[in-house]
Amino acid sequence: MTTRRSALRLGGTAVAAAVAVPVLGRPASALPNGFDPAPGSDGVGDPLFPTLGNGGYQVVHYDLTFDFTPVTYDFTAVVRMNARATQDLSAFNLDTDGHTIDSVTVSGTPATWVLSPGKSGQELTVTPAAPLHDGMPFTIEIHYRGNGKAPRLGLTGWKFGTDGGFASAAQSSRADTFLPCNDTPSDKATWTFHISAPEGFVATANGELLHKTPGTNGSTVWHFGLRERMATELIGIAVVKGTYLYGTSHRGLPLRHIVPQGQEEKYGPVVARTADHLAWVEAKFGRYPFSVYGIHIYDGYTDALENQTLSLFSTNWFKLNADGNPAYENTMVHELVHQWYGDSVTPADWQQAWLNEGPAVYYAALYSEERGWSVLTDKMKATYAKLDAVRAKDGPPGLPKALGGTNIYDGGALVLYALRRRIGDRAFDRVMRIWPERFKDRNVSSEDFITHTVNVTGDRSLDAFLRDWLFGAVNPPMPGHPDWKAGA
Numbered sequence: 001m002t003t004r005r006s007a008l009r010l011g012g013t014a015v016a017a018a019v020a021v022p023v024l025g026r027p028a029s030a031l032p033n034g035f036d037p038a039p040g041s042d043g044v045g046d047p048l049f050p051t052l053g054n055g056g057y058q059v060v061h062y063d064l065t066f067d068f069t070p071v072t073y074d075f076t077a078v079v080r081m082n083a084r085a086t087q088d089l090s091a092f093n094l095d096t097d098g099h100t101i102d103s104v105t106v107s108g109t110p111a112t113w114v115l116s117p118g119k120s121g122q123e124l125t126v127t128p129a130a131p132l133h134d135g136m137p138f139t140i141e142i143h144y145r146g147n148g149k150a151p152r153l154g155l156t157g158w159k160f161g162t163d164g165g166f167a168s169a170a171q172s173s174r175a176d177t178f179l180p181c182n183d184t185p186s187d188k189a190t191w192t193f194h195i196s197a198p199e200g201f202v203a204t205a206n207g208e209l210l211h212k213t214p215g216t217n218g219s220t221v222w223h224f225g226l227r228e229r230m231a232t233e234l235i236g237i238a239v240v241k242g243t244y245l246y247g248t249s250h251r252g253l254p255l256r257h258i259v260p261q262g263q264e265e266k267y268g269p270v271v272a273r274t275a276d277h278l279a280w281v282e283a284k285f286g287r288y289p290f291s292v293y294g295i296h297i298y299d300g301y302t303d304a305l306e307n308q309t310l311s312l313f314s315t316n317w318f319k320l321n322a323d324g325n326p327a328y329e330n331t332m333v334h335e336l337v338h339q340w341y342g343d344s345v346t347p348a349d350w351q352q353a354w355l356n357e358g359p360a361v362y363y364a365a366l367y368s369e370e371r372g373w374s375v376l377t378d379k380m381k382a383t384y385a386k387l388d389a390v391r392a393k394d395g396p397p398g399l400p401k402a403l404g405g406t407n408i409y410d411g412g413a414l415v416l417y418a419l420r421r422r423i424g425d426r427a428f429d430r431v432m433r434i435w436p437e438r439f440k441d442r443n444v445s446s447e448d449f450i451t452h453t454v455n456v457t458g459d460r461s462l463d464a465f466l467r468d469w470l471f472g473a474v475n476p477p478m479p480g481h482p483d484w485k486a487g488a
Protein backbone atom coordinates (compact mmCIF):
# COMPACT_ATOMS: atom_id res chain seq x y z
CA MET A 1 0.00 0.00 0.00
CA THR A 2 2.73 2.42 0.92
CA THR A 3 4.69 1.40 -2.16
CA ARG A 4 1.70 1.92 -4.41
CA ARG A 5 1.17 5.45 -3.12
CA SER A 6 4.78 6.45 -3.65
CA ALA A 7 4.72 5.02 -7.17
CA LEU A 8 1.62 7.05 -7.97
CA ARG A 9 3.33 10.18 -6.71
CA LEU A 10 6.07 9.46 -9.22
CA GLY A 11 3.42 9.25 -11.94
CA GLY A 12 1.92 12.52 -10.73
CA THR A 13 5.28 14.29 -11.01
CA ALA A 14 5.73 13.16 -14.59
CA VAL A 15 2.17 14.19 -15.39
CA ALA A 16 2.59 17.68 -13.97
CA ALA A 17 5.64 18.22 -16.16
CA ALA A 18 3.83 16.96 -19.24
CA VAL A 19 0.83 19.26 -18.87
CA ALA A 20 2.63 22.38 -17.62
CA VAL A 21 2.99 23.94 -21.07
CA PRO A 22 -0.62 24.04 -22.34
CA VAL A 23 -1.93 25.73 -19.18
CA LEU A 24 1.11 27.90 -18.43
CA GLY A 25 0.06 31.20 -16.91
CA ARG A 26 -3.61 30.39 -17.41
CA PRO A 27 -5.13 28.35 -14.61
CA ALA A 28 -7.38 25.70 -16.17
CA SER A 29 -10.16 26.54 -13.73
CA ALA A 30 -10.31 30.06 -15.21
CA LEU A 31 -11.02 28.78 -18.73
CA PRO A 32 -14.60 28.26 -19.84
CA ASN A 33 -14.73 24.57 -20.80
CA GLY A 34 -11.06 24.54 -19.86
CA PHE A 35 -8.85 21.60 -20.66
CA ASP A 36 -7.76 20.30 -17.26
CA PRO A 37 -5.97 16.97 -17.61
CA ALA A 38 -5.47 14.86 -14.49
CA PRO A 39 -4.50 11.21 -13.89
CA GLY A 40 -7.30 8.65 -14.02
CA SER A 41 -7.95 6.86 -10.73
CA ASP A 42 -6.26 3.53 -9.94
CA GLY A 43 -9.59 1.84 -9.16
CA VAL A 44 -13.30 2.27 -9.86
CA GLY A 45 -14.45 2.04 -6.26
CA ASP A 46 -15.40 -1.64 -6.19
CA PRO A 47 -16.18 -2.26 -2.49
CA LEU A 48 -14.57 -5.71 -2.59
CA PHE A 49 -11.60 -4.88 -4.88
CA PRO A 50 -10.55 -1.25 -4.39
CA THR A 51 -7.88 -1.20 -7.11
CA LEU A 52 -9.72 -3.35 -9.64
CA GLY A 53 -10.37 -1.44 -12.84
CA ASN A 54 -9.28 2.13 -13.49
CA GLY A 55 -10.93 5.49 -13.96
CA GLY A 56 -10.70 8.08 -16.74
CA TYR A 57 -11.45 5.92 -19.76
CA GLN A 58 -13.60 3.08 -21.08
CA VAL A 59 -12.36 0.33 -23.36
CA VAL A 60 -14.36 -0.15 -26.56
CA HIS A 61 -12.47 -3.12 -28.02
CA TYR A 62 -9.67 -5.50 -27.04
CA ASP A 63 -7.57 -7.24 -29.70
CA LEU A 64 -5.31 -9.87 -28.14
CA THR A 65 -2.51 -11.70 -29.94
CA PHE A 66 -1.23 -14.52 -27.75
CA ASP A 67 1.63 -16.80 -28.75
CA PHE A 68 1.91 -19.58 -26.16
CA THR A 69 4.37 -22.47 -25.95
CA PRO A 70 3.01 -25.54 -24.14
CA VAL A 71 5.04 -27.31 -21.44
CA THR A 72 7.42 -24.35 -20.93
CA TYR A 73 4.38 -22.00 -20.49
CA ASP A 74 6.31 -19.10 -22.04
CA PHE A 75 4.29 -16.62 -24.05
CA THR A 76 4.67 -13.40 -25.98
CA ALA A 77 1.63 -11.22 -26.56
CA VAL A 78 0.31 -7.95 -27.89
CA VAL A 79 -2.86 -6.26 -26.72
CA ARG A 80 -4.37 -3.45 -28.76
CA MET A 81 -7.21 -1.51 -27.17
CA ASN A 82 -9.59 1.04 -28.59
CA ALA A 83 -10.64 3.28 -25.75
CA ARG A 84 -12.36 6.57 -25.04
CA ALA A 85 -11.35 9.10 -22.42
CA THR A 86 -14.05 9.94 -19.87
CA GLN A 87 -12.15 12.94 -18.46
CA ASP A 88 -9.25 15.13 -19.53
CA LEU A 89 -6.52 12.62 -18.96
CA SER A 90 -2.83 13.18 -18.27
CA ALA A 91 -2.14 9.54 -17.33
CA PHE A 92 -4.16 6.40 -16.81
CA ASN A 93 -3.77 2.96 -15.28
CA LEU A 94 -4.21 -0.61 -16.47
CA ASP A 95 -4.38 -3.70 -14.27
CA THR A 96 -1.63 -6.24 -14.91
CA ASP A 97 0.14 -8.95 -12.94
CA GLY A 98 3.42 -10.71 -13.53
CA HIS A 99 4.18 -9.64 -17.10
CA THR A 100 7.31 -8.10 -18.59
CA ILE A 101 6.19 -4.99 -20.44
CA ASP A 102 8.28 -4.37 -23.58
CA SER A 103 6.59 -1.29 -25.02
CA VAL A 104 3.53 0.91 -24.67
CA THR A 105 2.19 3.25 -27.32
CA VAL A 106 -0.84 5.52 -27.13
CA SER A 107 -2.45 6.36 -30.47
CA GLY A 108 0.74 5.23 -32.20
CA THR A 109 3.16 7.34 -30.13
CA PRO A 110 5.48 5.80 -27.52
CA ALA A 111 4.29 6.49 -23.98
CA THR A 112 6.13 6.36 -20.67
CA TRP A 113 4.95 3.88 -18.09
CA VAL A 114 5.67 2.60 -14.60
CA LEU A 115 4.67 -0.61 -12.80
CA SER A 116 3.70 -0.55 -9.14
CA PRO A 117 2.03 -2.98 -6.70
CA GLY A 118 -1.75 -2.82 -6.32
CA LYS A 119 -4.06 -4.70 -3.99
CA SER A 120 -4.95 -7.51 -6.41
CA GLY A 121 -2.06 -7.44 -8.87
CA GLN A 122 -0.04 -4.56 -10.26
CA GLU A 123 -0.92 -1.13 -11.60
CA LEU A 124 0.56 -0.11 -14.97
CA THR A 125 0.50 3.67 -15.08
CA VAL A 126 0.77 5.01 -18.63
CA THR A 127 1.59 8.63 -19.40
CA PRO A 128 0.86 9.48 -23.04
CA ALA A 129 3.18 11.89 -24.86
CA ALA A 130 0.29 14.38 -25.00
CA PRO A 131 -2.68 14.46 -22.61
CA LEU A 132 -6.05 13.23 -23.83
CA HIS A 133 -9.26 15.24 -24.06
CA ASP A 134 -12.47 14.09 -22.42
CA GLY A 135 -14.48 12.08 -24.95
CA MET A 136 -11.49 11.54 -27.22
CA PRO A 137 -11.04 8.09 -28.77
CA PHE A 138 -7.51 6.71 -28.49
CA THR A 139 -5.63 3.44 -28.89
CA ILE A 140 -3.28 1.64 -26.54
CA GLU A 141 -0.84 -0.97 -27.82
CA ILE A 142 1.21 -3.00 -25.35
CA HIS A 143 3.81 -5.60 -26.26
CA TYR A 144 4.50 -7.90 -23.33
CA ARG A 145 5.65 -11.40 -22.43
CA GLY A 146 5.78 -13.76 -19.53
CA ASN A 147 5.36 -17.26 -18.25
CA GLY A 148 2.12 -18.87 -17.16
CA LYS A 149 3.75 -20.08 -13.93
CA ALA A 150 5.50 -16.80 -13.08
CA PRO A 151 4.94 -15.45 -9.55
CA ARG A 152 2.02 -13.03 -9.18
CA LEU A 153 1.06 -10.43 -6.61
CA GLY A 154 -2.59 -11.44 -6.83
CA LEU A 155 -4.39 -14.69 -7.59
CA THR A 156 -3.63 -16.31 -10.94
CA GLY A 157 -6.21 -17.21 -13.58
CA TRP A 158 -3.92 -19.78 -15.23
CA LYS A 159 -5.11 -23.39 -15.04
CA PHE A 160 -2.65 -26.05 -16.19
CA GLY A 161 -3.68 -29.45 -17.56
CA THR A 162 -1.79 -32.71 -17.77
CA ASP A 163 -1.36 -32.01 -21.51
CA GLY A 164 1.07 -29.11 -20.90
CA GLY A 165 -1.54 -26.58 -21.98
CA PHE A 166 -3.64 -24.07 -20.08
CA ALA A 167 -7.12 -22.60 -19.78
CA SER A 168 -8.13 -19.24 -18.32
CA ALA A 169 -10.40 -18.93 -15.27
CA ALA A 170 -10.15 -15.20 -14.58
CA GLN A 171 -13.11 -14.47 -12.30
CA SER A 172 -13.07 -12.20 -10.38
CA SER A 173 -9.78 -10.29 -10.54
CA ARG A 174 -7.43 -12.51 -12.56
CA ALA A 175 -7.76 -11.41 -16.19
CA ASP A 176 -4.73 -9.24 -15.47
CA THR A 177 -2.60 -12.42 -15.36
CA PHE A 178 -3.28 -12.82 -19.12
CA LEU A 179 -3.20 -9.23 -20.33
CA PRO A 180 -2.94 -5.63 -19.14
CA CYS A 181 -6.58 -4.53 -19.10
CA ASN A 182 -9.27 -2.51 -17.36
CA ASP A 183 -10.14 -5.42 -15.08
CA THR A 184 -13.57 -4.42 -13.81
CA PRO A 185 -16.96 -5.89 -14.73
CA SER A 186 -18.16 -2.31 -15.27
CA ASP A 187 -16.06 -1.87 -18.44
CA LYS A 188 -17.39 -4.29 -21.06
CA ALA A 189 -15.89 -4.31 -24.57
CA THR A 190 -15.96 -6.34 -27.77
CA TRP A 191 -13.01 -8.67 -28.38
CA THR A 192 -10.91 -10.29 -31.06
CA PHE A 193 -8.30 -12.96 -30.37
CA HIS A 194 -5.38 -14.40 -32.35
CA ILE A 195 -4.06 -17.38 -30.44
CA SER A 196 -1.22 -19.60 -31.57
CA ALA A 197 -1.26 -23.34 -30.94
CA PRO A 198 1.48 -25.75 -31.99
CA GLU A 199 0.75 -28.97 -33.86
CA GLY A 200 -1.30 -31.37 -31.75
CA PHE A 201 -2.95 -28.55 -29.78
CA VAL A 202 -6.08 -26.47 -30.39
CA ALA A 203 -6.81 -22.92 -29.29
CA THR A 204 -10.05 -21.59 -27.84
CA ALA A 205 -11.45 -18.16 -27.10
CA ASN A 206 -14.81 -16.54 -26.49
CA GLY A 207 -17.00 -15.99 -29.52
CA GLU A 208 -16.84 -17.41 -33.00
CA LEU A 209 -13.86 -18.97 -34.76
CA LEU A 210 -13.34 -16.63 -37.74
CA HIS A 211 -10.51 -18.45 -39.50
CA LYS A 212 -7.13 -20.11 -38.99
CA THR A 213 -3.81 -19.08 -40.53
CA PRO A 214 -0.33 -20.65 -40.51
CA GLY A 215 1.92 -19.41 -37.71
CA THR A 216 5.64 -19.82 -37.08
CA ASN A 217 7.38 -23.19 -36.60
CA GLY A 218 4.40 -25.18 -37.84
CA SER A 219 1.94 -23.60 -35.42
CA THR A 220 -1.55 -22.44 -36.32
CA VAL A 221 -3.03 -19.06 -35.39
CA TRP A 222 -6.70 -19.28 -34.43
CA HIS A 223 -8.67 -16.07 -34.93
CA PHE A 224 -11.84 -15.53 -32.87
CA GLY A 225 -14.30 -12.65 -32.63
CA LEU A 226 -16.86 -11.79 -29.98
CA ARG A 227 -19.45 -9.32 -31.28
CA GLU A 228 -21.19 -8.79 -27.97
CA ARG A 229 -19.41 -6.90 -25.23
CA MET A 230 -17.71 -8.88 -22.47
CA ALA A 231 -16.19 -8.08 -19.08
CA THR A 232 -12.55 -9.08 -18.67
CA GLU A 233 -13.42 -11.59 -15.89
CA LEU A 234 -15.13 -13.80 -18.50
CA ILE A 235 -12.18 -14.28 -20.83
CA GLY A 236 -12.05 -17.91 -22.02
CA ILE A 237 -8.77 -18.55 -23.80
CA ALA A 238 -6.98 -21.91 -23.84
CA VAL A 239 -4.34 -23.90 -25.69
CA VAL A 240 -4.98 -27.60 -25.07
CA LYS A 241 -4.83 -31.09 -26.53
CA GLY A 242 -8.53 -31.06 -27.23
CA THR A 243 -11.13 -32.02 -29.82
CA TYR A 244 -13.84 -29.71 -31.06
CA LEU A 245 -17.33 -31.24 -31.10
CA TYR A 246 -20.14 -29.40 -32.87
CA GLY A 247 -23.91 -29.28 -32.69
CA THR A 248 -26.88 -26.94 -32.86
CA SER A 249 -29.60 -25.98 -30.42
CA HIS A 250 -33.31 -26.64 -31.03
CA ARG A 251 -33.51 -23.34 -32.90
CA GLY A 252 -30.25 -23.63 -34.80
CA LEU A 253 -27.80 -21.80 -32.51
CA PRO A 254 -24.29 -23.06 -33.30
CA LEU A 255 -22.74 -25.08 -30.49
CA ARG A 256 -19.04 -25.85 -30.24
CA HIS A 257 -17.50 -27.77 -27.40
CA ILE A 258 -13.92 -28.78 -26.58
CA VAL A 259 -13.28 -32.12 -24.87
CA PRO A 260 -9.97 -33.86 -24.04
CA GLN A 261 -8.38 -35.63 -27.00
CA GLY A 262 -9.16 -39.35 -26.96
CA GLN A 263 -12.19 -38.91 -24.69
CA GLU A 264 -14.70 -37.92 -27.35
CA GLU A 265 -16.88 -41.00 -26.79
CA LYS A 266 -17.05 -40.36 -23.05
CA TYR A 267 -17.83 -36.65 -23.24
CA GLY A 268 -19.73 -36.48 -26.54
CA PRO A 269 -23.06 -37.50 -24.93
CA VAL A 270 -22.41 -35.09 -22.02
CA VAL A 271 -21.87 -32.00 -24.17
CA ALA A 272 -24.82 -33.03 -26.37
CA ARG A 273 -27.11 -32.39 -23.37
CA THR A 274 -26.43 -28.67 -23.84
CA ALA A 275 -29.09 -28.44 -26.56
CA ASP A 276 -31.84 -29.55 -24.13
CA HIS A 277 -30.50 -27.20 -21.45
CA LEU A 278 -30.67 -24.29 -23.90
CA ALA A 279 -34.28 -25.10 -24.77
CA TRP A 280 -35.15 -25.22 -21.05
CA VAL A 281 -33.42 -21.94 -20.15
CA GLU A 282 -34.69 -20.10 -23.26
CA ALA A 283 -38.22 -21.05 -22.17
CA LYS A 284 -37.54 -19.10 -18.95
CA PHE A 285 -35.58 -16.04 -20.17
CA GLY A 286 -36.06 -15.81 -23.93
CA ARG A 287 -33.42 -15.97 -26.61
CA TYR A 288 -29.84 -16.85 -25.72
CA PRO A 289 -27.97 -13.52 -25.81
CA PHE A 290 -24.90 -14.49 -27.90
CA SER A 291 -24.19 -16.03 -31.31
CA VAL A 292 -22.50 -19.26 -30.17
CA TYR A 293 -22.33 -21.42 -27.04
CA GLY A 294 -20.44 -24.45 -25.86
CA ILE A 295 -18.55 -25.97 -22.98
CA HIS A 296 -14.88 -26.69 -22.53
CA ILE A 297 -14.05 -29.76 -20.42
CA TYR A 298 -10.48 -29.70 -19.12
CA ASP A 299 -8.55 -31.60 -16.46
CA GLY A 300 -6.55 -28.50 -15.53
CA TYR A 301 -9.56 -26.97 -13.83
CA THR A 302 -11.31 -28.15 -10.66
CA ASP A 303 -14.54 -26.12 -10.79
CA ALA A 304 -17.04 -24.75 -13.31
CA LEU A 305 -17.06 -21.19 -14.68
CA GLU A 306 -19.36 -19.22 -16.99
CA ASN A 307 -16.77 -17.82 -19.42
CA GLN A 308 -18.82 -15.91 -21.99
CA THR A 309 -20.09 -18.21 -24.77
CA LEU A 310 -17.73 -20.98 -23.56
CA SER A 311 -18.25 -22.29 -20.02
CA LEU A 312 -15.28 -24.11 -18.52
CA PHE A 313 -15.73 -27.38 -16.58
CA SER A 314 -13.43 -29.69 -14.73
CA THR A 315 -13.36 -33.29 -15.96
CA ASN A 316 -14.28 -34.23 -12.36
CA TRP A 317 -17.88 -33.01 -12.61
CA PHE A 318 -19.25 -35.66 -14.91
CA LYS A 319 -20.05 -38.58 -12.62
CA LEU A 320 -23.45 -39.96 -11.66
CA ASN A 321 -24.54 -39.12 -8.13
CA ALA A 322 -25.33 -41.65 -5.37
CA ASP A 323 -28.84 -42.12 -6.78
CA GLY A 324 -27.43 -42.86 -10.24
CA ASN A 325 -28.58 -39.51 -11.67
CA PRO A 326 -26.55 -37.18 -13.92
CA ALA A 327 -26.89 -34.38 -11.35
CA TYR A 328 -23.84 -32.67 -12.93
CA GLU A 329 -26.38 -31.34 -15.42
CA ASN A 330 -27.46 -28.93 -12.65
CA THR A 331 -24.01 -27.39 -12.93
CA MET A 332 -24.27 -27.26 -16.72
CA VAL A 333 -27.59 -25.39 -16.30
CA HIS A 334 -26.03 -23.14 -13.61
CA GLU A 335 -23.28 -21.95 -15.99
CA LEU A 336 -25.75 -21.64 -18.88
CA VAL A 337 -28.07 -19.43 -16.77
CA HIS A 338 -25.04 -17.20 -16.17
CA GLN A 339 -24.85 -16.42 -19.88
CA TRP A 340 -27.98 -14.29 -19.26
CA TYR A 341 -27.43 -13.50 -15.57
CA GLY A 342 -23.82 -12.38 -15.23
CA ASP A 343 -22.42 -12.38 -18.77
CA SER A 344 -24.98 -10.49 -20.86
CA VAL A 345 -26.32 -8.59 -17.83
CA THR A 346 -23.27 -7.90 -15.69
CA PRO A 347 -22.96 -6.60 -12.13
CA ALA A 348 -21.56 -3.08 -11.91
CA ASP A 349 -19.22 -4.20 -9.14
CA TRP A 350 -18.54 -7.40 -7.21
CA GLN A 351 -20.78 -6.52 -4.30
CA GLN A 352 -23.73 -7.11 -6.66
CA ALA A 353 -22.63 -10.70 -7.37
CA TRP A 354 -25.82 -12.25 -5.94
CA LEU A 355 -27.42 -11.05 -9.20
CA ASN A 356 -25.23 -13.66 -10.93
CA GLU A 357 -25.22 -16.50 -8.44
CA GLY A 358 -28.74 -16.23 -7.03
CA PRO A 359 -30.47 -16.93 -10.37
CA ALA A 360 -27.86 -19.57 -11.35
CA VAL A 361 -28.41 -21.52 -8.11
CA TYR A 362 -32.17 -21.01 -8.15
CA TYR A 363 -32.75 -22.20 -11.72
CA ALA A 364 -30.30 -25.11 -11.44
CA ALA A 365 -32.29 -26.27 -8.38
CA LEU A 366 -35.54 -25.80 -10.31
CA TYR A 367 -34.12 -27.87 -13.19
CA SER A 368 -33.07 -30.56 -10.73
CA GLU A 369 -36.57 -30.61 -9.26
CA GLU A 370 -38.18 -30.92 -12.68
CA ARG A 371 -35.91 -33.88 -13.42
CA GLY A 372 -36.95 -35.49 -10.13
CA TRP A 373 -33.47 -35.35 -8.60
CA SER A 374 -34.14 -33.03 -5.66
CA VAL A 375 -36.79 -30.73 -4.16
CA LEU A 376 -36.28 -26.98 -4.43
CA THR A 377 -38.27 -26.16 -1.27
CA ASP A 378 -36.15 -28.57 0.80
CA LYS A 379 -32.99 -26.83 -0.39
CA MET A 380 -34.47 -23.40 0.36
CA LYS A 381 -35.64 -24.44 3.84
CA ALA A 382 -32.14 -25.67 4.67
CA THR A 383 -30.68 -22.40 3.36
CA TYR A 384 -33.14 -20.36 5.43
CA ALA A 385 -32.06 -22.24 8.56
CA LYS A 386 -28.40 -21.33 8.15
CA LEU A 387 -28.57 -17.93 6.44
CA ASP A 388 -28.92 -15.79 9.60
CA ALA A 389 -25.55 -17.04 10.81
CA VAL A 390 -24.07 -16.41 7.36
CA ARG A 391 -25.52 -12.86 7.29
CA ALA A 392 -23.86 -12.14 10.63
CA LYS A 393 -20.48 -13.53 9.60
CA ASP A 394 -20.17 -12.82 5.85
CA GLY A 395 -22.78 -10.11 5.27
CA PRO A 396 -26.28 -10.37 3.76
CA PRO A 397 -26.72 -11.46 0.11
CA GLY A 398 -26.75 -7.87 -1.21
CA LEU A 399 -23.82 -6.66 0.92
CA PRO A 400 -21.27 -9.50 1.03
CA LYS A 401 -17.93 -8.85 2.71
CA ALA A 402 -16.23 -11.13 0.16
CA LEU A 403 -17.05 -13.36 -2.80
CA GLY A 404 -17.70 -17.08 -2.84
CA GLY A 405 -19.94 -17.51 0.21
CA THR A 406 -23.34 -19.05 0.84
CA ASN A 407 -24.77 -15.53 1.14
CA ILE A 408 -24.49 -14.74 -2.59
CA TYR A 409 -25.11 -18.32 -3.86
CA ASP A 410 -27.85 -20.17 -1.95
CA GLY A 411 -28.69 -16.94 -0.10
CA GLY A 412 -29.24 -15.13 -3.41
CA ALA A 413 -31.45 -18.00 -4.55
CA LEU A 414 -33.41 -17.73 -1.30
CA VAL A 415 -34.13 -14.05 -2.01
CA LEU A 416 -35.60 -15.07 -5.36
CA TYR A 417 -37.55 -17.91 -3.77
CA ALA A 418 -39.00 -15.48 -1.21
CA LEU A 419 -39.95 -13.07 -4.02
CA ARG A 420 -41.70 -15.88 -5.89
CA ARG A 421 -43.61 -16.92 -2.76
CA ARG A 422 -44.65 -13.30 -2.26
CA ILE A 423 -45.78 -12.39 -5.81
CA GLY A 424 -46.70 -15.77 -7.31
CA ASP A 425 -45.25 -17.77 -10.17
CA ARG A 426 -46.57 -15.72 -13.07
CA ALA A 427 -45.38 -12.34 -11.80
CA PHE A 428 -42.05 -13.86 -10.76
CA ASP A 429 -41.54 -15.38 -14.21
CA ARG A 430 -42.18 -11.96 -15.78
CA VAL A 431 -39.66 -10.26 -13.49
CA MET A 432 -36.98 -12.80 -14.32
CA ARG A 433 -37.69 -12.92 -18.05
CA ILE A 434 -37.92 -9.18 -18.70
CA TRP A 435 -34.71 -8.41 -16.74
CA PRO A 436 -32.23 -9.97 -19.23
CA GLU A 437 -34.12 -8.45 -22.16
CA ARG A 438 -34.23 -4.95 -20.65
CA PHE A 439 -30.65 -4.92 -19.35
CA LYS A 440 -28.99 -6.93 -22.12
CA ASP A 441 -25.33 -5.94 -22.60
CA ARG A 442 -25.46 -3.59 -19.61
CA ASN A 443 -24.19 -3.31 -16.03
CA VAL A 444 -26.64 -3.51 -13.18
CA SER A 445 -26.95 -3.22 -9.39
CA SER A 446 -29.25 -4.49 -6.65
CA GLU A 447 -30.97 -1.10 -6.81
CA ASP A 448 -31.75 -1.73 -10.49
CA PHE A 449 -33.27 -5.10 -9.59
CA ILE A 450 -35.45 -3.58 -6.87
CA THR A 451 -36.69 -0.84 -9.23
CA HIS A 452 -37.22 -3.37 -12.01
CA THR A 453 -39.29 -5.65 -9.76
CA VAL A 454 -41.48 -2.75 -8.60
CA ASN A 455 -41.93 -1.58 -12.20
CA VAL A 456 -42.82 -5.00 -13.62
CA THR A 457 -45.26 -5.87 -10.83
CA GLY A 458 -46.58 -2.39 -10.05
CA ASP A 459 -46.21 -3.32 -6.36
CA ARG A 460 -44.32 -0.61 -4.46
CA SER A 461 -44.25 -2.66 -1.27
CA LEU A 462 -41.68 -4.92 -2.94
CA ASP A 463 -39.08 -2.18 -2.50
CA ALA A 464 -39.00 -2.67 1.28
CA PHE A 465 -39.55 -6.41 0.91
CA LEU A 466 -36.45 -6.88 -1.26
CA ARG A 467 -34.35 -4.50 0.84
CA ASP A 468 -35.08 -6.55 3.94
CA TRP A 469 -34.11 -9.77 2.19
CA LEU A 470 -31.03 -8.37 0.44
CA PHE A 471 -29.56 -6.08 3.08
CA GLY A 472 -31.10 -7.09 6.42
CA ALA A 473 -29.16 -8.49 9.37
CA VAL A 474 -31.62 -11.39 9.72
CA ASN A 475 -33.99 -13.31 7.44
CA PRO A 476 -37.50 -11.85 7.19
CA PRO A 477 -40.31 -14.42 7.61
CA MET A 478 -40.63 -16.64 4.53
CA PRO A 479 -43.97 -15.99 2.79
CA GLY A 480 -46.10 -19.11 2.96
CA HIS A 481 -43.71 -20.83 5.37
CA PRO A 482 -44.18 -19.10 8.76
CA ASP A 483 -42.75 -22.19 10.45
CA TRP A 484 -39.29 -21.75 8.89
CA LYS A 485 -36.77 -20.82 11.56
CA ALA A 486 -33.12 -19.89 11.74
CA GLY A 487 -31.01 -22.82 12.87
CA ALA A 488 -33.94 -25.25 12.60
Ligand SMILES: [Zn+2]
Pocket residue numbers: 334338356357360
Ligand atom coordinates in the same frame (compact mmCIF):
# COMPACT_ATOMS: atom_id res chain seq x y z
ZN1 LIG B 1 -22.14 -19.37 -10.60
